Amino acid sequence: xxxxxxxxxxxxxxxAAMVLRQEPVVYPHARLPPGRxxxxxxxxxxxxxxxxxxxxxxxxxxxxxxxAELQRMASDATLTAREETIREPGGRDVRxxxxxxxxxxxxxxxxxxxxxxxxxxxxxGSRVYIHQSRANLKPGFxxxxxxxxxxFETWHVEDGMPAMRAVSCSIALTDNNEFNGPLMLMxxxxxxxxxxxxxxxxxxxxxxxxxxxxxxxxxxxxxxxxEQGGIASIKGRAGSVVFFDCNTMHGSNSNISPFPRxxxxxxxxxxxxxxxxxxxNLAPRPEFIATRENVRALTPVEPPVHRTPxxxxxx
Amino acid sequence: xxxxxxxxxxxxxxxAAMVLRQEPVVYPHARLPPGRxxxxxxxxxxxxxxxxxxxxxxxxxxxxxxxAELQRMASDATLTAREETIREPGGRDVRxxxxxxxxxxxxxxxxxxxxxxxxxxxxxGSRVYIHQSRANLKPGFxxxxxxxxxxFETWHVEDGMPAMRAVSCSIALTDNNEFNGPLMLMxxxxxxxxxxxxxxxxxxxxxxxxxxxxxxxxxxxxxxxxEQGGIASIKGRAGSVVFFDCNTMHGSNSNISPFPRxxxxxxxxxxxxxxxxxxxNLAPRPEFIATRENVRALTPVEPPVHRTPxxxxxx
Numbered sequence: 001x002x003x004x005x006x007x008x009x010x011x012x013x014x015x016a017a018m019v020l021r022q023e024p025v026v027y028p029h030a031r032l033p034p035g036r037x038x039x040x041x042x043x044x045x046x047x048x049x050x051x052x053x054x055x056x057x058x059x060x061x062x063x064x065x066x067x068a069e070l071q072r073m074a075s076d077a078t079l080t081a082r083e084e085t086i087r088e089p090g091g092r093d094v095r096x097x098x099x100x101x102x103x104x105x106x107x108x109x110x111x112x113x114x115x116x117x118x119x120x121x122x123x124x125g126s127r128v129y130i131h132q133s134r135a136n137l138k139p140g141f142x143x144x145x146x147x148x149x150x151x152f153e154t155w156h157v158e159d160g161m162p163a164m165r166a167v168s169c170s171i172a173l174t175d176n177n178e179f180n181g182p183l184m185l186m187x188x189x190x191x192x193x194x195x196x197x198x199x200x201x202x203x204x205x206x207x208x209x210x211x212x213x214x215x216x217x218x219x220x221x222x223x224x225x226x227e228q229g230g231i232a233s234i235k236g237r238a239g240s241v242v243f244f245d246c247n248t249m250h251g252s253n254s255n256i257s258p259f260p261r262x263x264x265x266x267x268x269x270x271x272x273x274x275x276x277x278x279x280x281n282l283a284p285r286p287e288f289i290a291t292r293e294n295v296r297a298l299t300p301v302e303p304p305v306h307r308t309p310x311x312x313x314x315x
Numbered sequence: 316x317x318x319x320x321x322x323x324x325x326x327x328x329x330x331a332a333m334v335l336r337q338e339p340v341v342y343p344h345a346r347l348p349p350g351r352x353x354x355x356x357x358x359x360x361x362x363x364x365x366x367x368x369x370x371x372x373x374x375x376x377x378x379x380x381x382x383a384e385l386q387r388m389a390s391d392a393t394l395t396a397r398e399e400t401i402r403e404p405g406g407r408d409v410r411x412x413x414x415x416x417x418x419x420x421x422x423x424x425x426x427x428x429x430x431x432x433x434x435x436x437x438x439x440g441s442r443v444y445i446h447q448s449r450a451n452l453k454p455g456f457x458x459x460x461x462x463x464x465x466x467f468e469t470w471h472v473e474d475g476m477p478a479m480r481a482v483s484c485s486i487a488l489t490d491n492n493e494f495n496g497p498l499m500l501m502x503x504x505x506x507x508x509x510x511x512x513x514x515x516x517x518x519x520x521x522x523x524x525x526x527x528x529x530x531x532x533x534x535x536x537x538x539x540x541x542e543q544g545g546i547a548s549i550k551g552r553a554g555s556v557v558f559f560d561c562n563t564m565h566g567s568n569s570n571i572s573p574f575p576r577x578x579x580x581x582x583x584x585x586x587x588x589x590x591x592x593x594x595x596n597l598a599p600r601p602e603f604i605a606t607r608e609n610v611r612a613l614t615p616v617e618p619p620v621h622r623t624p625x626x627x628x629x630x
Contacts, residue, residue, distance in 0.1 A: 141534050145569045178493045184494060226573045252571075253494075256460055
C-alpha cells in the first residue's frame with residue numbers, strides 16, 4: 001500500500017479541519033474458522049463505532065498473573081529508573097511503563113496470544129507487529145485526565161505512520177466504573193481525521209506522555225464528533241478487553257475515587273504499514289515509544305494453562 | 316444549642332481520625348401538610364444516605380431563566396472583576412460566582428423559594444438563612460476536579476460553624492451525566508467526621524476556592540467510607556435538585572467532555588447554628604463566603620408564574 005500522507009497533515013499552524021478517512025476500517029481478510037476472531041456482529045460494531053468491547057476476555061487467574069507481573073515491574077528500581085517509566089505530572093507515582101512486550105517475558109507472550117492475533121490480523125487484513133505497548137496505572141485519588149486525542153494523529157505526525165491500519169487493544173486489569181476515570185470513546189469518530197493546530201516542539205514526547213498540549217483537537221470539532229455519535233465509556237470487570245481503531249477519538253477524566261484503574265495497552269500495526277520518517281523534520285521518537293527498527297511479525301504462542309479448582313478436583 | 320467544638324477538631328497536625336457524628340441528621344420539626352416538604356420516604360433516604368435527589372424540581376422555563384441570569388452575571392465585567400468571582404486554576408474561565416443571593420434579585424428570590432424553605436426547615440428543625448451561595452460553572456473540555464471534602468470540616472474550622480446543622484442544595488442548570496464530572500457523594504459518610512491533618516495557612520480561602528490542598532481527608536479514611544457505603548453520582552436532567560447534609564463527603568472528577576456542567580449552590584444553615592470565631596486564630600473569611608454579619612431568617616417568596624404553552628392555549 002502506498003503511504004497516504006497528504007490528507008492527514010496536521011500541526012502546521014493552519015486552521016483546524018475535518019478530513020474524511022481514506023482507508024477501510026476493517027481490511028479484506030481471510031475467513032477464520034467459526035469461534036475464532038470477532039464474530040460478524042462484533043466486527044460490524046467495530047467497523048461502525050470504531051471499537052468493540054469484549055467482557056471476560058481474560059479470566060481472573062490470568063488477570064491476577066498480569067497484575068502480579070506489573071506489580072513486580074513497578075517495584076523494580078532498575079526498571080523504574082529507565083526511560084520507559086513515566087511518572088504522574090507533579091508526582092512520583094508511576095503513570096505508565098512503556099514497551100512491556102520487550103521488558104517482560106510474560107507480556108511478550110501476552111502480545112502473541114492467539115486470540116489477540118486472530119482479532120487484530122482479521123481487522124488489519126495482514127500480519128501484525130507491536131507498534132507500541134505499555135501499562136497504564138491510574139492511581140486512586142490522584143489519577144490525572146488524558147485529554148481527547150486520536151492516536152493516529154500523533155503516530156502519523158511524530159512517528160511517520162503512513163496509514164490508518166493499526167488497532168489498539170486495552171486490557172482491563174481492574175474493574176472500570178463511572179467513578180475511576182474510564183476510557184471514553186466517540187463512536188464513529190474514526191471516520192474523520194481532525195487536523196490539529198500548532199507546531200510540535202522538539203522532544204515533545206517527553207512532556208506529552210505526562211500531559212498532552214500539542215496534537216489536541218479543537219473544541220469545535222470535538223463538539224461536532226460528540227453530537228454526531230455521542231460518547232461511550234468503557235466500563236466492565238477486570239479481564240474485559242476493548243479493541244479500538246487508531247483514529248478513534250478517546251480520552252479519560254481524572255480519578256479522585258479510591259479505586260485505581262490499570263490497564264495493559266498493546267498497539268498492533270500492519271506489517272504493510274511500517275513507519276516512514278516523521279513529519280516536519282522531527283527526530284524519530286525512541287524505539288520504546290514507536291517500533292521502527294525491531295519490526296517482527298508476531299506468531300501465536302499458546303498462553304499458560306490455568307488449572308481451575310474444578311480441574312484439580314477431577315484429577 | 317450549645318456549640319460542640321471539641322469532637323470536630325481538625326487540621327492540628329495530629330493523626331487523621333474518624334469521629335462519630337454528635338448531632339441528628341434530621342432535626343425534630345413540626346409536621347408539614349401533605350404535599351409540602353420531603354415525603355417520609357425521601358426524608359428517610361436523606362437521613363440514611365446524607366442526601367436525596369429530586370428530579371424535575373424546577374421546570375424547563377425556570378431553568379432557562381436561571382441560566383439567562385447566570386449568563387448575564389458571567390458577562391458583566393463589573394461583576395466578574397469583584398472578589399466574588401473565582402476563575403479556573405491556570406485560566407481565565409469563570410469557575411464560580413459567590414453570593415449570588417445578594418448579587419442578583421432573581422437568585423435572592425430563588426433562595427426564598429417556598430419549596431426550598433419547606434424542605435430545609437423540615438430537615439434542620441428551625442428557621443434558616445443562607446450561609447453561602449454560589450453558581451458553579453464547570454466548562455466543557457477543561458473543567459477541573461474538586462477533591463473529596465466535607466463542607467462542614469471547612470465551615471467548622473475556617474468559619475467557626477458550631478454544629479452539623481446545615482443543608483446544601485444543588486440545582487442542576489445543565490444535564491449531568493457520567494461524562495461531565497457529576498457530583499459524587501459517599502452515602503452514609505455524613506455519620507462520621509474525618510479529622511484532617513495539617514494546619515491551615517492564612518488566607519487559605521483564596522487558593523482553596525480554586526484548588527483545595529488543606530482540609531482534605533486522608534486516603535485511608537476515604538477508602539473506608541467508600542467501602543462502607545460506596546459512591547453515588549448525581550446524574551439527571553437540568554432542573555433536578557440534590558439536598559445534601561453539610562458533612563456528606565463529596566467531590567467530582569474533571570470534565571473533558573464537550574458538555575458544560577453548571578449548577579446553583581445554596582447552603583441553608585439553622586438560625587440556631589450561627590458562626591463563632593474560626594479555630595486556631597484564623598481571621599474570619601469574607602462575608603461573601605460565610606455569612607456572619609448579615610444573618611437574616613428567610614421568609615418564603617412565591618416564584619414568578621410561568622405560562623406553559625398548554626395554559627396559553629386554554630385561555
